[in-house]
Amino acid sequence: MSEKRKIFTAKSIEEAKAMAAAEYGTDESKITFTVMEEPKKGLFGKVKGDAKVEAVYETSKGEAAGNYIKGILKNMDIDSDVTVTETEDGAVIEIVGDTTGAVIGRRGETLDAIQYLASMACNRGDKEYYRITVDCCGYREKRKAILEELAEKISKTVIRTGRTSSLEPMNPYERRIIHSAVANIEGVTSKSVGEEPFRKVIISSTNPRHHDNNHRGGYNNNYNRDRRPRRDKEPSEYTPRSMDMMKTSFEKDYKRPKPEDSMIEGDLYGKIDI
Numbered sequence: 001m002s003e004k005r006k007i008f009t010a011k012s013i014e015e016a017k018a019m020a021a022a023e024y025g026t027d028e029s030k031i032t033f034t035v036m037e038e039p040k041k042g043l044f045g046k047v048k049g050d051a052k053v054e055a056v057y058e059t060s061k062g063e064a065a066g067n068y069i070k071g072i073l074k075n076m077d078i079d080s081d082v083t084v085t086e087t088e089d090g091a092v093i094e095i096v097g098d099t100t101g102a103v104i105g106r107r108g109e110t111l112d113a114i115q116y117l118a119s120m121a122c123n124r125g126d127k128e129y130y131r132i133t134v135d136c137c138g139y140r141e142k143r144k145a146i147l148e149e150l151a152e153k154i155s156k157t158v159i160r161t162g163r164t165s166s167l168e169p170m171n172p173y174e175r176r177i178i179h180s181a182v183a184n185i186e187g188v189t190s191k192s193v194g195e196e197p198f199r200k201v202i203i204s205s206t207n208p209r210h211h212d213n214n215h216r217g218g219y220n221n222n223y224n225r226d227r228r229p230r231r232d233k234e235p236s237e238y239t240p241r242s243m244d245m246m247k248t249s250f251e252k253d254y255k256r257p258k259p260e261d262s263m264i265e266g267d268l269y270g271k272i273d274i
Contacts, residue, residue, distance in 0.1 A: 004057045007036060013051045020055035025067060032056040061122040061130040062091030068121040069093060069134065072114060078103060090131030093118065103136045108143060111136055112171060144177055151181035154203055155188045164204040169194070175201050 004024060010016035013035055021028045036052040059067070066084040073080055073095070080097025095103055104111050115134035123130055133140070154165050167178065175192055178201045182190040190203045 004059065005054065007052055007054045009050045009052050011050055012039060013053055016051050016053035017055070020053065020057070024055070024057045025070070026057065026059075026063075030057065032058075060086065060091075061126075062086050062093070062132070065091060065118040065122040065132045066093050068118050069095070069114060072117070073103070076102065087131075090133065092133045092135065095134065095136040097137075100136050104139050108139060108171075111139065112173070143174070147174055147177045148181045151178045151190075151203070152185065155182055155185045158203050158205050159187045162205045162207070164202060167201045167203070169198045169200045171197075172199075175199070178203075 006020070006023070008016040008019045008023075010019055017028050017031070017033055020031055020033070024031060032055070034054040034056075036054055037049070039051045040048045062084045066082050070082050073082070078097065078100065080095050080100055080103070083094045083096070085092045085094070097103075102110065103114065105113075111134060115132060118134060119130075119132040122132060135141075150167075154167070158165050170178070179190050179192075182188055182203055187206055188203055189206055190201055192199055192201055194200055
């Protein structure tokens with residue numbers, strides 16, 4: 001909780017209270033008033049002097065963050081509504097308006113910056129951290145759904161090919177979404193690598209495939225050489241053992257898994273732009 005305390009001077013007590021409510025941006029019922037001085041009446045009922053009222057307003061950290069964001073939007077010349085919903089360990093602040101594209105920014109970068117500043121403002125000088133989440137027109141949920149779909153698609157390709165896949169750099173909030181989605185998919189695992197702001201998620205298979213490049217594309221060279229009859233030997237010199245070796249070599253080569261086509265990550269990841 002934070003406290004605001006100020007003395008307001010006006011021609012009447014009611015006017016002083018209204019001034020306090022307007023400055024604090026809240027209803028008079030949420031403010032504690034103390035009348036310091038009442039206006040005095042002179043001859044013929046004429047009012048002499050002003051009323052002085054002390055107004056004390058205690059705000060929660062969520063309300064403080066909401067008021068801070070209102071100030072940011074005002075300086076950005078953006079007309080929007082700001083609502084604060086208190087949670088167990090913090091608050092969710094929703095920004096709604098017609099000109100909120102500038103609030104979100106490219107992939108939510110501006111929205112993240114506003115959230116960071118609001119968190120710093122309401123947690124200043126307090127040891128207990130109060131989590132602030134700032135959203136705008138439901139952007140967070142839309143982005144979350146897109147990232148979860150991306151994680152699922154890339155995980156399926158990693159499982160099929162056995163090849164590790166690297167995503168483009170993301171902020172910590174988006175990386176947590178990817179890690180959470182991958183954790184629910186069997187056969188893949190994820191980790192973050194690199195330094196901010198270029199830190200990114202790597203998705204790997206828990207059962208990677210190993211390809212033998214020496215036998216791609218069909219029969220091996222030894223089989224082809226053994227199959228051709230030599231001029232210096234008669235056909236009678238071929239023994240059942242050599243035929244068995246040929247058969248084993250053929251079966252081994254025939255059953256060898258062929259390399260899968262590689263995934264073009266750029267095309268897939270490009271779909272998440274919103």
